[in-house]
Amino acid sequence: MxxxxxxxxxxxxxxxxxxxxxxxxxxxxxxxxxxxxxxxxxxxxxxxxxxxxxxxxxxxxxxxxxxxxxxxxxxxxxxxxxxxxxxxxxGGLADSNPAQYVKAPKQARKLPKTLDVDQITGLLEAGTNSVLEIRDLAMFELFYSSGLRLGELAALNLTDIDLADKSLMVRLGKGGKSRLLPIGSKAVTAISNWLEQRLKNVVVAEPALFISTRGTRLGQRSIELRLDQWCKKKGIAEHIHPHMLRHSFASHLLESSQDLRAVQELLGHSNISTTQIYTHLDFQHLADVYDKAHPRAKKKSE
The missing domain is CATH 1.10.150.130 (Tyrosine recombinase, N-terminal domain)
Known part of the structure; x- marks a missing residue:
């Protein structure tokens, strides 16, 4: 040049x-x-x-x-x-920006891996052998029970959960939005077991639901490491991260209910297109629904 x-x-x-x-x-x-x-x-x-x-x-x-x-x-x-x-x-050295309206090709969005129901059962029913594992099981049950993001779970306070009502409040979800979520019975039991142990280690006035051995709020990175250690100790070969539990929650719920709007609300997605990309349905199930419901798909009787 x-x-x-x-x-x-x-x-x-x-x-x-x-x-x-x-x-x-x-x-x-x-x-x-x-x-x-x-x-x-x-x-x-x-x-x-x-x-x-x-x-x-x-x-x-x-x-x-x-x-x-x-x-x-x-x-x-x-x-x-x-x-x-x-x-x-x-600087007055050009009259236009030729790159202004040029867009890069769109990246194909890949679905994160999901666990099937048997894998989830193996993960969550591996048993606990210590106070820390009682806490960890409560966290993992809650991830899968309510489809929480990692940051949302780490930010939970005692006042955000109501075990009698089997519900929790996410106060600062993505985009600063709050949402009320149900808690499954297995998670309620696991959290109850943890709360009995939590009282022994908590620092005075610490509001966090999940705390470390020092009595302070457990950080996101620590939660990731605990899940990794849990899998290794329980003999689970596959690498599992918190987002896989959230995705599994969404996939299993959507496959069973077929209610995309409800799953969107539970996940805290502002746009339903995000839910459509983030979750997936079993194709064979969709094919069966299509065969049964579409008027041009049914074969006429001979």
Whole structure:
């Protein structure tokens, strides 16, 4: 590219470092991303940044996609290019941002793995041998019983649960939304057993439902580690994380009830499309429903 174009890049990266105080990691990422665009311009004999059109940016991103780059990486590259052109626009060095309306290919959303009912039963009926395991079982039962997120479970206080009513209140769910959830009988029993032990270790005025051996609120990372240790100790080979219990809750409930709206409410999803992606139905069950219900699917009697 022309020397002027190279100088613009130098000035942009200097602004990122000095004025924007971007981290070294961010600057290097921008340099790497825009280097690919520079190579494209060289290959296409484009001397100036102002010569690039929207079609060129699309062609460049499409080429990077064909090279195997994923959606997240392409979005990052587009973000770097947009930032560079915004810099040029502010300096009066360009009249438009050719990357402004270019979008990266959408990433196919993968469903997290789910446990079947037998696996859940094996996990939750492995037995307890200590006070910590009594606490851990209460946590894991509650994950599966109420479909809680990790952060929601860690944030629970004693006042958020009502065992007599078999319910709990999530006060600060995703997006700051609260919701009232049922607690299953197995979880109620496990929590009751834990509350008997909790009194022996709690620090005065600690409101948390689940506490550590020091008597203070158990953190999210500690909960993840406890689940991992539980699986290893109980001889469960598969790596299980808290979100798998939430997903299993949603999948099993949806497969049994077919009530997508109810599952959406229980999970705390603001958009039902999230629930549709996040949960899945057994295809054979759907096929059976279709065969029985669709007027053009039924075979006429001979």
């Amino acid at each position: 022309h020397a002027d174009a190279q100088q613009m890049l130098t000035d942009f990266f200097e602004q990122l470092t000095v004025e924007k105080r971007a981290s070294e990691h961010t600057v290097k990422s921008y340099q790497r991303d825009i280097k690919h665009l520079t190579n494209y311009c060289t290959d296409k004999s484009i001397p100036q940044w102002t010569d690039l059109k929207q079609s060129d940016i699309r062609s460049h991103i499409a080429g990077r996609h064909r090279q195997g780059l994923g959606s997240t990486s392409l979005q990052r590259e587009l973000s770097a290019i947009r930032s560079f052109y915004n810099f040029l626009l502010k």
